[in-house]
Amino acid sequence: MPSKKNATAIDKPKKDYTFFENVWAVARLIPKGRVTSYGAIAKYLGGSPRVVGYAMNGCGDVKPKVPAHRVLNRNGLLTGRHHFNPPELMQQLLEKEKIKVEKDQVVDFKRLFWDPATEL
DNA sequence: GTATTGACCGTAG
DNA sequence: TCTACGGCCAATA
Numbered sequence: 001m002p003s004k005k006n007a008t009a010i011d012k013p014k015k016d017y018t019f020f021e022n023v024w025a026v027a028r029l030i031p032k033g034r035v036t037s038y039g040a041i042a043k044y045l046g047g048s049p050r051v052v053g054y055a056m057n058g059c060g061d062v063k064p065k066v067p068a069h070r071v072l073n074r075n076g077l078l079t080g081r082h083h084f085n086p087p088e089l090m091q092q093l094l095e096k097e098k099i100k101v102e103k104d105q106v107v108d109f110k111r112l113f114w115d116p117a118t119e120l
Numbered sequence: 121g122t123a124t125t126g127a128c129c130g131t132a133g
Numbered sequence: 134t135c136t137a138c139g140g141c142c143a144a145t146a
Contacts, residue, residue, distance in 0.1 A: 019142085019143080020143095037128085037129090038127070038128055038129085039128060039129055039130090042128080042129085042141085042142090043129095047141080047142060047143090048128080048129090048140075048141035048142045048143090049127095049128035049129055049141075049142095050125095050126060050127095050128055050129090050140095050141060050142065050143080051126090051128095051141080051142045051143055051144095052127085052128075052142095053126065053127040053128060054126060054127080054142080054143060054144070055127095055143090056127055057126080057127070057144095059127095068127080071127080072127090073127075073128065073129085074128075074129060074130090078127090079127050079128085080127030081127085082127080083127055084127095122146105123145105123146085124144105124145085124146080125143105125144090125145080125146095126142105126143095126144090126145100128140105128141090129139105129140090129141090130138105130139095130140090131137105131138090131139090131140105132136105132137085132138080132139100133135105133136085133137080133138100
């Protein structure tokens with residue numbers, strides 16, 4: 001598909017959010033009951049973790065909805081939970097996928113970790 | 121156009 | 134073990 005990458009996000013774009021769409025795409029590829037980290041996605045896309053986090057900042061405006069709750073930091077900590085609405089939603093969604101969360105941290109994160117660079 | 125910030129990561133002290 | 138610093142890319146002020 002030629003033309004028009006269009007980013008449906010942040011509905012005032014006029015710009016190619018290609019990288020953002022990539023991040024969202026990978027986020028949607030995360031299997032249910034699994035989690036990954038910003039750095040893993042960044043590495044897979046060849047970018048920096050900060051941009052991945054920034055991309056997630058607009059995940060609420062993106063459709064279909066992006067499972068940002070499956071994306072955590074390297075420690076498996078729910079650092080971005082304050083960006084959700086409500087903030088507790090993130091943990092709720094994780095528990096809904098049979099993922100145990102304790103003190104804003106995913107239990108057995110190492111075991112549930114899903115690395116795009118490895119799995120893809 | 122420059123400076124600061126951001127849901128981060130890795131290494132050094 | 135814990136704290137401090139730099140690097141990475143893009144958006145915002």
